[in-house]
Each structure stands twice: as structure tokens, then as C-alpha cells.
Amino acid sequence: MIDRTISRRSLLAGAVVGGAGAAFLGATGGTAAAAPTPSRTARVTVLGSTDLHGHIYNWDYYKDAEYDDTAHNDVGVAKVATLIKAVREERAHTLTLDAGDTIQGTPLTYYYAAIDPITGPKAPTHPMAAAMNEIGYDAACLGNHEFNYGVPLLRKFQSQLHHPLLGANALDWKTRAAAFPEYVIKKVKIATLTDSTKRPGDYVNVGIVGFVTPGCAIWDKANLDGKITFNGIVEQAKRVIPRVKAAGADIVVVACHSGADTSSSYGDALPWPENASTLLAQQVPGIDAILVGHAHVEIPQRYVVNSKTGKNVLLCEPYYWGMRLAVMDLDISYAEATGWQVTSATSTLLNSNTVDADPAVLAVSKAAHDKTRTYVNxxxxxxxxxxxxxxxxxxxxxxxxxxxxxxxxxxxxxxxxxxxxxxxxxxxxxxxxxxxxxxxxxxxxxxxxxxxxxxxxxxxxxxxxxxxxxxxxxxxxxxxxxxxxxxxxxxxxxxxxxxxxxxxxxxxxxxxxxxxxxxxxxxxxxxxxxxxxxxxxxxxxxxxxxxxxxxxxxxxxxxxxxxxxxxxxxxxxxxxxxxxxxxxxxxxxxxxxxxxxxxxxxxxxxxxxxxxxx
Missing domain, CATH: 3.90.780.10 (5'-Nucleotidase, C-terminal domain)
Incomplete structure (x- = not known):
């Protein structure tokens, strides 16, 4: 149990498992880009989860017991929610993202896909949608497992979310137009409450773009043929990122359900790699940070140099099942000649096993959790x-x-x-x-x-x-x-x-x-x-x-x-x-x-x- 008398700062410091721990607590770091003398500076913190796979409670439905493993990790977005709330209290400007694979992976998600489906006559709200809505995500991207139960169920889940579900390289089969939103621009207010005069730079526009591994086309061929096709991540990003910038994004953050280390489990069956996040950072200019998913690994902080601009792009992957929360600190500066730019970027991961689950998230999903336990037992x-x-x-x-x-x-x-x-x-x-x-x-x-x-x-x-x-x-x-x-x-x-x-x-x-x-x-x-x-x-x-x-x-x-x-x-x-x-x-x-x-x-x-x- 967490001692509720300790400070939020102490709580977060104890949760750090890697990356720029010092930067998380206030130090700056990363790589600075040459820019005119700034008139204003600020920090935007991007919080990220990925590969939740239907985990809300810290629960193993196959054992019908609290989850535990040899490393004593905890799981579930309810634990992640506590970390998110703590960071939000400490940071003035935050955005919360997810990098995909949300509605498959536990008996809980199976129950609401096959036993009491969200597409059925009763049309219950998907418990993952309820949990994410309670937390207040700003955006999420598709994962390949989102398609496991067919497009109609995915569309229903999408309609139940309070945030956009992004998939810039998921395209309509016939028209090749975007089948899901490509991006969203979030206007983050930088001006403080004591500011009495409106000035340029009071807001920073954060473009959030989502991509999913094109392997979906292979793994869920029966569900997708004739409906949705996929372009390569890098290939589509070369089209989309310039549009995001043209639409007014000052900085660009990508949620990418594609591993960092370039490889493909399907060999050359597709002309694009399964895991392309590093290639994305290297080959497509204009991206400041990437929240990585799909590979189920920990990347507290990694920099990839963009081959065209020479700038470092920050990559961070927070493991899986809600075991970690990514915290990416983007330090930004404003100058009249350039607008807002990222001057340094650092990241770290916070461990979910250091906190209690958020009661509000548990409450909105308790009925679904109880029904699933009754079913599996x-x-x-x-x-x-x-x-x-x-x-x-x-x-x-x-x-x-x-x-x-x-x-x-x-x-x-x-x-x-x-x-x-x-x-x-x-x-x-x-x-x-x-x-x-x-x-x-x-x-x-x-x-x-x-x-x-x-x-x-x-x-x-x-x-x-x-x-x-x-x-x-x-x-x-x-x-x-x-x-x-x-x-x-x-x-x-x-x-x-x-x-x-x-x-x-x-x-x-x-x-x-x-x-x-x-x-x-x-x-x-x-x-x-x-x-x-x-x-x-x-x-x-x-x-x-x-x-x-x-x-x-x-x-x-x-x-x-x-x-x-x-x-x-x-x-x-x-x-x-x-x-x-x-x-x-x-x-x-x-x-x-x-x-x-x-x-x-x-x-x-x-x-x-x-x-x-x-």
C-alpha cells in the first residue's frame, strides 16, 4: 500500500525504472537545436501507455488471482491511471496517449467481444473504453489486435471512446482514403493565469499522429479483405507529417504500434517491415518524439538521428499490459521567427507496481470485471x-x-x-x-x-x-x-x-x-x-x-x-x-x-x- 502522506514527487521518484530520471524531476537534457533567442519557454509532458491488451485490474483471469510474475510486476490501466494523475499534478502541461492493442488479450475483452458483445442487442460499453474515458486520454492509435474481432466491433469500440482512435496508414480498401483519423492537433495553453495580455505563443499546437504495423493485413486478412488495407508506416508518414505541420502543428508526437528494432515476423510477405519506428524517426523529418508499441519491450529513452535534418528524435516504449507508464518531457521555446520548437527531449518509465490502482477506474469497470470472473470460473x-x-x-x-x-x-x-x-x-x-x-x-x-x-x-x-x-x-x-x-x-x-x-x-x-x-x-x-x-x-x-x-x-x-x-x-x-x-x-x-x-x-x-x- 502507498503511504498517502508522502508527496507526489516522492511517489514518482520511487516509480522511475529507467531513462532520464533526473530530467523527470526537473533537470533538462536531451539534444538542443539551434534557434533564435527565445522569448518564452515551457515544458509539455507526453504520458504514454501501450499494449494494454484488456488489462484494467491487476488480475490474472486464468488463475483467478491477483497478477504476479517473477519480477513482481503489476498490470492494468487502473494502476497506470494513478501514475498519470500524479504526473498531471506535478506538470502544468500534459497529454496522454496510447499506442494500441487495447481490446484483445484477456477473458475480459473476449467476454465483451463474444459472450456479451458490445455490438449485441444490449450494446454494453466496452470496459476498456470506460476505463480510458475515465482517465481522459487525448488520443490513441490502432494496434494490430484491434482487428481481431472484426471491423464492426472495432467501429463500435471507436464510437464509445471520448478520444480519437488514430490510424494514418489504415486505408479504405476501395478509395485508399483514410479509414481512421490520421492525426489530431491538441491546443495546449502555455499562458499562465496571471498573464493579462494575449501574446503570440500563448498556445502550442501539438500534432498527434497514429500508425499501426502493416502486418494487420496478413494476420487479420479474413476480417480486413475488401474493407481496410494498409500502407507502410514510413511511406504514409512522408505524406501525412507534412500535412500535420501545414495544419498548424508546432511540434509532432507519433503513437506508433510498431517496434523500434527493424524486423518482420512475416519476412518479405509484405513490402514494408512490421517494426518500423526507428526507420520512421530516421527517414521522415518533422517528428519530435515517438511513443512506441507492439514489441512488448522497455525503452526508457532512445534517440534516433533523422537523416535529413540531423536532429534527434526521442523514442520511448513502456513495456506492456500497463506495467509501465512512459513520461516524455519535451522542453520547448518560442521565438517570433520560428514559433514553438522542441529544444530538448527526455523520457523515463514509471513502474505500476509502486502505486495502488485508481479507485475511479476500478469503479467504472467493476461490473465487467465481476461478470468476467463469474464466466471464467x-x-x-x-x-x-x-x-x-x-x-x-x-x-x-x-x-x-x-x-x-x-x-x-x-x-x-x-x-x-x-x-x-x-x-x-x-x-x-x-x-x-x-x-x-x-x-x-x-x-x-x-x-x-x-x-x-x-x-x-x-x-x-x-x-x-x-x-x-x-x-x-x-x-x-x-x-x-x-x-x-x-x-x-x-x-x-x-x-x-x-x-x-x-x-x-x-x-x-x-x-x-x-x-x-x-x-x-x-x-x-x-x-x-x-x-x-x-x-x-x-x-x-x-x-x-x-x-x-x-x-x-x-x-x-x-x-x-x-x-x-x-x-x-x-x-x-x-x-x-x-x-x-x-x-x-x-x-x-x-x-x-x-x-x-x-x-x-x-x-x-x-x-x-x-x-x-x-
């Missing part, structure tokens, strides 16, 4: 054994077998195919577990934490092998049989994953009517690791034909797996996989691993099984 069946996903990254587990079984069964029933059906699933959540005994909605939902839908494509045997080889890039090349820790084996760095291959881009493939068996030889280089690939005990030939149950993210090119985007599509009914799993347990009442689980794949070194200690 409802018992829908039983399990004959405990199923854990803890080791699914490096060994065959019943937990992943269950997902693959349900997906494959659904595809076989829907298509009536006589071809062998295979299924892919990734170890999304190593904390997921189905207990022995009663099984609740949250137990099942924890296995599949993304709102993907089920599709089916057709592959040859050669394509199955190529897919598995690509997936096996997830493992680092090691020699010997161990024992190895999981960290010594997993999350290998690749050209498309310079920070390490994420767990969600490692796919495990299983058969339905017969086992698909294979070894992954981690002593071999990537591309030559799949051994003994067989279906039902018979080696898989290049010309064999298979139906693959696959999620829409992967089928649309997410992760840049080979063959998927050009494969024949046999099924795409837009059925959410999480709901499919929940419905299966509801219908069958019993989860029995003997129905679906066998050991079909293993990690080997030189053909000999290896030992992994976890």
Missing part, C-alpha cells in the same frame, strides 16, 4: 488427469495434443475429407494447466490465449516437411545429449527474429486418425533437422496429400511459415479456437488424455534422445 467438465503446458516447448505433452485433437476433429467433421488430417498448435502459455477433476472456462482458455480462428489448408508431404523444418528453427544448435536447460535450447535467434524466436512461432504438428511422428535433431543446422517423418508408421513421401488444421494468424502468413499463403483453403468458418476448445469440453464433459495423447515427436542429438531439465 464456471465449471464445464472434468479431467481424468492433470495436463500441464510447462514443458510443451521441448517435449510432446497431452496439453498441446488436446488442442491439435480438437482442431483436427473439427476440420474433419466440417470438410468431410478422406485425406489424413494433421493439426498445428504452438505452446502459447507455459503456465497453462488443466487440473484433474473439475475444469473451468479459464482452465481451457489458458491453453489458447490468442483470439485466432480455425482454418484448413491442403499440403503435400514435402510441404509438411518444409513446415516442420521451418518450425524447428526455434531450437538452438547444440551438441551432445545434455542435460540442457530449456533456455539453452529454445528461442533461437534468426534473421526474422533478432531478439529470439518467440514461443508462439514454434508449431507442433500432430495427426488425428493416426500419429504423425518425427524427430528434431538439434545437433544439425536449421533446415536439416527433421528425421524419421512418418504418418501411421509409414514414411511421408513428398507427393502425399494432407489436410492441415491451422489458425488464421499462421494461415495468413504470420511467422512467415512456408507454403501456407498459397495452399488451397478447404475451410474457414471464422470459428474462434478458444471457443471451440471450451465447447468441446462442454459437450463431451470429460477430458481424457488416453483419447488424444501419444508421444509422437522428440528432440534428439545425432539421433539419440536428449535430456532437458526445464
Amino acid at each position: 464456471s465449471v464445464i467438465g472434468t479431467s481424468t488427469a492433470a495436463l500441464s503446458a510447462a514443458t510443451s516447448r521441448y517435449e510432446d505433452t497431452p496439453a498441446i495434443d488436446f488442442i491439435n485433437y480438437v482442431q483436427a476433429e473439427a476440420v474433419k467433421k466440417a470438410t468431410g475429407t478422406t485425406l489424413p488430417v494433421l493439426s498445428i498448435a504452438a505452446p502459447f502459455n507455459k503456465l497453462a494447466a488443466i487440473p484433474k477433476g473439475n475444469v473451468t472456462v479459464r482452465d481451457i482458455a489458458g491453453l489458447y490465449i490468442y483470439d485466432n480462428t480455425l482454418e484448413a489448408i491442403q499440403f503435400t508431404g514435402a510441404q509438411v516437411r518444409a513446415y516442420l523444418e521451418f518450425s524447428a528453427r526455434y531450437f538452438k544448435q547444440v551438441s551432445g545429449t545434455g542435460p540442457f536447460t530449456a533456455d539453452q535450447l529454445t528461442n533461437a535467434v534468426t534473421p526474422t527474429a533478432p531478439g529470439g524466436t518467440p514461443d508462439y512461432n514454434y508449431d507442433i504438428m500432430g495427426g488425428f486418425d493416426a500419429p504423425l511422428t518425427y524427430d528434431i535433431d538439434v545437433a544439425q543446422p536449421a533446415g536439416s533437422r527433421i528425421l524419421n517423418l512418418a504418418y501411421g508408421g509409414t514414411p511421408v513421401a513428398d507427393g502425399d496429400q494432407f489436410v492441415i488444421a491451422i489458425n488464421n494468424y499462421r494461415a495468413s502468413g504470420g511467422g512467415n511459415f512456408p507454403g501456407v499463403t498459397t495452399a488451397p483453403v478447404l475451410y474457414n468458418a471464422q470459428v474462434a479456437i478458444t471457443q471451440l476448445l471450451i465447447q468441446w469440453v462442454t459437450d463431451h464433459k470429460t477430458v481424457d488424455p488416453s483419447l488424444f495423447s501419444t508421444i509422437d515427436w522428440r528432440l534428439v542429438s545425432g539421433g539419440t534422445p536428449i535430456t532437458v531439465t526445464g
Whole structure:
């Protein structure tokens, strides 16, 4: 608990986790630009959140308990709200922004998209909209996950916000006109209450522009084709930023749902990179600061030099789920010849675990929080054994077998195919577990934490092998049989994953009517690791034909797996996989691993099984 007798300044000082801590408490810093002698100076502070992913309370709905992790982070925009209020009390001129991915990521957001949707007859207000409205955001940009539930639901959410939802590179499919507001200009009053005469420079016009990663076009292709398309961030910014300046913006701040470190999980499937914030700062003049999102990393303070102007552009990314608040201090000066200009810029991050949640934000979302808890705690069946996903990254587990079984069964029933059906699933959540005994909605939902839908494509045997080889890039090349820790084996760095291959881009493939068996030889280089690939005990030939149950993210090119985007599509009914799993347990009442689980794949070194200690 926070000692309410301490000062706001002490509260904020204790919350600083990186960046220009001294500058946050009053010192100046950053890089100064040459300018005429100023007649007035001021500071505008831009506060930023990103990748909230439906977190309002500091709550883990999958555990039905207060959130905690090994670093003892707290989550939720209610905690962020307390930090925002504290900074607003200390700063005279503030703006509050969000960099996207707001309405997907927790059972709370799923509930108001699928169980009691905001587009339904009752049309409830989305709890994230209610929370953000209570806080008083000035603007937010789109995130790629905003499109997961379709454009109609997103439009409803947009209509419920009290602030603009920006997406300058999201374009109408037919006209290529802006599908969302490109920017907003906020007029910030600099004159003090003691000023008796109106003067030039009493206000500074802050242009706020929003961009989203163009990967949306791949990952939510089914929801967006024929409706919304995307331009590259840099390409669109070259058009939009001059218009913002021409419209009267003195300074320009961008909320960009695109990581700072240039890379693309989809390879060259699009002509523009997924993560382009650094390129934006380098290549487009006129931008003073960028609130970065999408990558789920901490960037307390980073400067990128614009190649045309030579000026530094400030970048700051406040982690994810509301664990941090970005505080970007823009020191500005006014001269008659130039108007307002940024003379220095510094930033830092504040840690949400240093404060209590804001009571007002909790109050406006309490009913939604309580409804979601009731829903996720409802018992829908039983399990004959405990199923854990803890080791699914490096060994065959019943937990992943269950997902693959349900997906494959659904595809076989829907298509009536006589071809062998295979299924892919990734170890999304190593904390997921189905207990022995009663099984609740949250137990099942924890296995599949993304709102993907089920599709089916057709592959040859050669394509199955190529897919598995690509997936096996997830493992680092090691020699010997161990024992190895999981960290010594997993999350290998690749050209498309310079920070390490994420767990969600490692796919495990299983058969339905017969086992698909294979070894992954981690002593071999990537591309030559799949051994003994067989279906039902018979080696898989290049010309064999298979139906693959696959999620829409992967089928649309997410992760840049080979063959998927050009494969024949046999099924795409837009059925959410999480709901499919929940419905299966509801219908069958019993989860029995003997129905679906066998050991079909293993990690080997030189053909000999290896030992992994976890």
C-alpha cells in the first residue's frame, strides 16, 4: 500500500525504472537545436501507455488471482491511471496517449467481444473504453489486435471512446482514403493565469499522429479483405507529417504500434517491415518524439538521428499490459521567427507496481470485471488427469495434443475429407494447466490465449516437411545429449527474429486418425533437422496429400511459415479456437488424455534422445 502522506514527487521518484530520471524531476537534457533567442519557454509532458491488451485490474483471469510474475510486476490501466494523475499534478502541461492493442488479450475483452458483445442487442460499453474515458486520454492509435474481432466491433469500440482512435496508414480498401483519423492537433495553453495580455505563443499546437504495423493485413486478412488495407508506416508518414505541420502543428508526437528494432515476423510477405519506428524517426523529418508499441519491450529513452535534418528524435516504449507508464518531457521555446520548437527531449518509465490502482477506474469497470470472473470460473467438465503446458516447448505433452485433437476433429467433421488430417498448435502459455477433476472456462482458455480462428489448408508431404523444418528453427544448435536447460535450447535467434524466436512461432504438428511422428535433431543446422517423418508408421513421401488444421494468424502468413499463403483453403468458418476448445469440453464433459495423447515427436542429438531439465 502507498503511504498517502508522502508527496507526489516522492511517489514518482520511487516509480522511475529507467531513462532520464533526473530530467523527470526537473533537470533538462536531451539534444538542443539551434534557434533564435527565445522569448518564452515551457515544458509539455507526453504520458504514454501501450499494449494494454484488456488489462484494467491487476488480475490474472486464468488463475483467478491477483497478477504476479517473477519480477513482481503489476498490470492494468487502473494502476497506470494513478501514475498519470500524479504526473498531471506535478506538470502544468500534459497529454496522454496510447499506442494500441487495447481490446484483445484477456477473458475480459473476449467476454465483451463474444459472450456479451458490445455490438449485441444490449450494446454494453466496452470496459476498456470506460476505463480510458475515465482517465481522459487525448488520443490513441490502432494496434494490430484491434482487428481481431472484426471491423464492426472495432467501429463500435471507436464510437464509445471520448478520444480519437488514430490510424494514418489504415486505408479504405476501395478509395485508399483514410479509414481512421490520421492525426489530431491538441491546443495546449502555455499562458499562465496571471498573464493579462494575449501574446503570440500563448498556445502550442501539438500534432498527434497514429500508425499501426502493416502486418494487420496478413494476420487479420479474413476480417480486413475488401474493407481496410494498409500502407507502410514510413511511406504514409512522408505524406501525412507534412500535412500535420501545414495544419498548424508546432511540434509532432507519433503513437506508433510498431517496434523500434527493424524486423518482420512475416519476412518479405509484405513490402514494408512490421517494426518500423526507428526507420520512421530516421527517414521522415518533422517528428519530435515517438511513443512506441507492439514489441512488448522497455525503452526508457532512445534517440534516433533523422537523416535529413540531423536532429534527434526521442523514442520511448513502456513495456506492456500497463506495467509501465512512459513520461516524455519535451522542453520547448518560442521565438517570433520560428514559433514553438522542441529544444530538448527526455523520457523515463514509471513502474505500476509502486502505486495502488485508481479507485475511479476500478469503479467504472467493476461490473465487467465481476461478470468476467463469474464466466471464467464456471465449471464445464472434468479431467481424468492433470495436463500441464510447462514443458510443451521441448517435449510432446497431452496439453498441446488436446488442442491439435480438437482442431483436427473439427476440420474433419466440417470438410468431410478422406485425406489424413494433421493439426498445428504452438505452446502459447507455459503456465497453462488443466487440473484433474473439475475444469473451468479459464482452465481451457489458458491453453489458447490468442483470439485466432480455425482454418484448413491442403499440403503435400514435402510441404509438411518444409513446415516442420521451418518450425524447428526455434531450437538452438547444440551438441551432445545434455542435460540442457530449456533456455539453452529454445528461442533461437534468426534473421526474422533478432531478439529470439518467440514461443508462439514454434508449431507442433500432430495427426488425428493416426500419429504423425518425427524427430528434431538439434545437433544439425536449421533446415536439416527433421528425421524419421512418418504418418501411421509409414514414411511421408513428398507427393502425399494432407489436410492441415491451422489458425488464421499462421494461415495468413504470420511467422512467415512456408507454403501456407498459397495452399488451397478447404475451410474457414471464422470459428474462434478458444471457443471451440471450451465447447468441446462442454459437450463431451470429460477430458481424457488416453483419447488424444501419444508421444509422437522428440528432440534428439545425432539421433539419440536428449535430456532437458526445464
